[in-house]
Amino acid sequence: MAFKTSKRRGEVAIALVLLALAVHVLWMASNMPVGSLASPGPGFFPIAISALLGIVSLAMLGQALLEQKESSGVVLGHREIVLTTVALIALTVVFETAGAFPALGAFLLVLFKVLAKVAWWNATLLAALCTAGLWFVFSWLLGVQLPAGVF
Amino acid sequence: MDSFSFLLHGFRVALTWQNLFYAFVGCFWGTMVGVLPGLGPLAGMTLLLPLTFQLDPAGAVIMLAGIFYGAMYGGSTTSILVRIPGEAASVITCLDGYELTRKGRAGPALVIAAIGSFVGGSLSIVGLMFFAPPLAEVMLRVGPAAEFSLMVLALLVISVVSTGPAIKTLAMILLGLILAMVGLDPLTAWPRFTYGLLELSDGLSFVALAIGLFGVSEILINLEKIADLKAMQPRLRDLRPRLADLRAAAPAIGRGSVIGFVFGIIPGVSHIVSTFVSYAVEKRISKHPEEFGKGAVAGLAGPETANNATTGSSMIPLLVLGIPSIPATAILLSALMIHGVQPGPQLLTDHPDIFWGLIASMYIGNVILLVLNLPLVGLFVSLLRVPYPYLAPMILAVSIIGVYSVNASALDIAVMTGSGVIGYLLRKFDFDPAPLLLALVLGERIEVSFRRALTISDGDYSIFVQGPAARVFLGALALIAVLQAAAWLLGYRKKAAAMIEREAD
Numbered sequence: 001m002a003f004k005t006s007k008r009r010g011e012v013a014i015a016l017v018l019l020a021l022a023v024h025v026l027w028m029a030s031n032m033p034v035g036s037l038a039s040p041g042p043g044f045f046p047i048a049i050s051a052l053l054g055i056v057s058l059a060m061l062g063q064a065l066l067e068q069k070e071s072s073g074v075v076l077g078h079r080e081i082v083l084t085t086v087a088l089i090a091l092t093v094v095f096e097t098a099g100a101f102p103a104l105g106a107f108l109l110v111l112f113k114v115l116a117k118v119a120w121w122n123a124t125l126l127a128a129l130c131t132a133g134l135w136f137v138f139s140w141l142l143g144v145q146l147p148a149g150v151f
Numbered sequence: 152m153d154s155f156s157f158l159l160h161g162f163r164v165a166l167t168w169q170n171l172f173y174a175f176v177g178c179f180w181g182t183m184v185g186v187l188p189g190l191g192p193l194a195g196m197t198l199l200l201p202l203t204f205q206l207d208p209a210g211a212v213i214m215l216a217g218i219f220y221g222a223m224y225g226g227s228t229t230s231i232l233v234r235i236p237g238e239a240a241s242v243i244t245c246l247d248g249y250e251l252t253r254k255g256r257a258g259p260a261l262v263i264a265a266i267g268s269f270v271g272g273s274l275s276i277v278g279l280m281f282f283a284p285p286l287a288e289v290m291l292r293v294g295p296a297a298e299f300s301l302m303v304l305a306l307l308v309i310s311v312v313s314t315g316p317a318i319k320t321l322a323m324i325l326l327g328l329i330l331a332m333v334g335l336d337p338l339t340a341w342p343r344f345t346y347g348l349l350e351l352s353d354g355l356s357f358v359a360l361a362i363g364l365f366g367v368s369e370i371l372i373n374l375e376k377i378a379d380l381k382a383m384q385p386r387l388r389d390l391r392p393r394l395a396d397l398r399a400a401a402p403a404i405g406r407g408s409v410i411g412f413v414f415g416i417i418p419g420v421s422h423i424v425s426t427f428v429s430y431a432v433e434k435r436i437s438k439h440p441e442e443f444g445k446g447a448v449a450g451l452a453g454p455e456t457a458n459n460a461t462t463g464s465s466m467i468p469l470l471v472l473g474i475p476s477i478p479a480t481a482i483l484l485s486a487l488m489i490h491g492v493q494p495g496p497q498l499l500t501d502h503p504d505i506f507w508g509l510i511a512s513m514y515i516g517n518v519i520l521l522v523l524n525l526p527l528v529g530l531f532v533s534l535l536r537v538p539y540p541y542l543a544p545m546i547l548a549v550s551i552i553g554v555y556s557v558n559a560s561a562l563d564i565a566v567m568t569g570s571g572v573i574g575y576l577l578r579k580f581d582f583d584p585a586p587l588l589l590a591l592v593l594g595e596r597i598e599v600s601f602r603r604a605l606t607i608s609d610g611d612y613s614i615f616v617q618g619p620a621a622r623v624f625l626g627a628l629a630l631i632a633v634l635q636a637a638a639w640l641l642g643y644r645k646k647a648a649a650m651i652e653r654e655a656d
Binding site for chain 2: 007010011014018021025028029032033036037038039040041042044045046049050052053056057059060063074075076078080081084085088089091092095096100104107108111112115116117126130134138142143144145146147
């Protein structure tokens with residue numbers, strides 16, 4: 001699952017993303033009241049900062065593209081990282097509808113299986129114990145209000 | 152009332168059983184996160200930040216400050232015992248601390264580190280107590296133009312002293328300023344970059360962004376090497392140092408206290424820089440520089456003291472100017488703001504309970520840490536025996552609950568996840584997310600002071616360089632430039648970057 005890229009390629013990609021963001025912010029801010037020098041409006045600061053970000057992104061892009069030295073390699077997309085990120089996204093989606101503790105229980109079950117590589121029943125037992133511990137500390141002891149969901 | 156009367160009042164606040172409990176919890180949790188590799192003071196504070204919302208402001212800041220200096224204490228333990236720095240400022244401790252462990256002298260090394268941390272931490276609190284009130288009086292006379300100049304100055308200094316390339320740091324600062332603009336305009340309530348989402352009216356959740364950028368991204372980075380992260384079995388024997396060790400450590404502790412205090416005031420990576428400068432100074436003035444890196448007591452005592460001395464002095468810019476000098480103090484700033492308390496010169500007059508209560512609690516916290524660290528070192532070290540694949544899911548689960556509890560919004564969990572992935576990618580390509588966080592915290596005040604100053608001056612930009620305050624800040628800029636040039640000449644940046652990279656490998 002993991003793949004290797006160069007540091008330079010990553011820097012170019014980040015510079016392009018920042019440049020796109022600067023253009024987007026500049027475009028949105030141009031629709032806001034800019035005001036005057038004596039009374040700057042809500043669009044004044046975003047225009048100034050996004051213009052600066054655009055310049056800095058272009059400078060970064062130029063620097064990365066003109067770099068003569070061989071850049072070091074960077075490995076991305078490790079299986080554990082991808083699966084943890086997917087689990088986090090899934091948890092975000094179901095957190096309110098399924099309820100905090102069922103969602104957290106399933107999240108822990110998947111991560112114990114993926115990261116600790118234990119048997120399913122071990123992971124299930126561990127996830128159940130940890131979820132009970134979380135419920136005890138946060139809901140019972142500290143009284144934190146969390147979504148009950150379908151339960 | 153003079154400083155001592157105020158301090159007595161502060162002790163009355165800090166010595167209530169509730170605040171003592173919060174200080175203890177903060178110190179205990181801080182030491183734990185300091186011991187655990189990959190969880191420094193920042194992650195430790197952000198994880199517990201949501202829990203402080205139910206406390207009164209003094210209790211919240213006392214607990215968070217306890218985590219901050221507790222993590223500084225705890226970070227040295229793993230550096231000494233297993234050559235893994237618990238947090239970045241303990242990197243240099245690995246050099247001589249671990250060599251002492253290899254020689255079978257882990258116990259004395261831990262005791263010397265604890266004594267140095269205690270002395271450095273305590274002396275810096277004394278400095279904080281004496282420097283903060285007069286500085287606050289000066290700051291009360293500062294207008295919006297000078298306030299704007301000061302905050303821009305702080306951000307510029309951060310971009311200069313950061314260990315990453317300056318252009319990348321600048322990009323992170325600008326990104327932080329843009330993210331700070333999300334929500335209603337602070338002066339006109341015009342919705343900016345909210346995309347019609349009501350949840351974004353109050354802006355992006357600082358807690359979600361901080362936990363994502365630092366906590367989640369740290370976990371993701373650690374997951375890369377999960378196969379290599381084995382549970383450790385460190386061993387400890389006699390704790391008593393020899394008289395010769397104490398003689399060698401004493402002057403280094405004194406110098407480390409001064410270096411740490413001075414560097415703590417400078418915005419940026421003060422606590423890391425101070426350890427490198429202290430190590431360089433100790434090595435330079437030592438009669439036996441060849442012993443450094445092979446278990447020199449001064450090479451351990453100096454940096455460990457400097458590391459903890461920065462904790463007190465880094466509170467000066469936070470409490471007096473309202474400017475966090477490092478990300479950890481940005482979390483404290485955020486906690487105070489959530490409780491409706493604005494750090495700055497008025498803090499001493501408007502909320503003396505919080506200011507002096509915090510100072511008193513730092514004295515108490517240092518004693519708690521000394522008492523905690525030595526007898527319980529075995530307990531903290533046993534945390535290293537918990538395998539990371541079991542620890543990481545639990546840390547994530549606690550983070551999720553913490554983030555959600557702030558606004559009861561699943562959008563904040565999405566922000567945390569998104570900023571975690573972005574933080575991971577940024578760090579992979581040498582972008583430091585710390586300046587982003589600092590800019591995010593200061594963003595609104597920078598914009599408001601800028602616009603107010605221009606309104607006052609009727610659009611005349613020369614207001615930003617007029618008046619005694621502007622001259623003071625220009626003087627401060629010159630002083631910082633000289634100090635940074637000195638640090639540069641000592642080569643700390645290259646050494647720091649190389650060292651951190653080696654340790655990361």
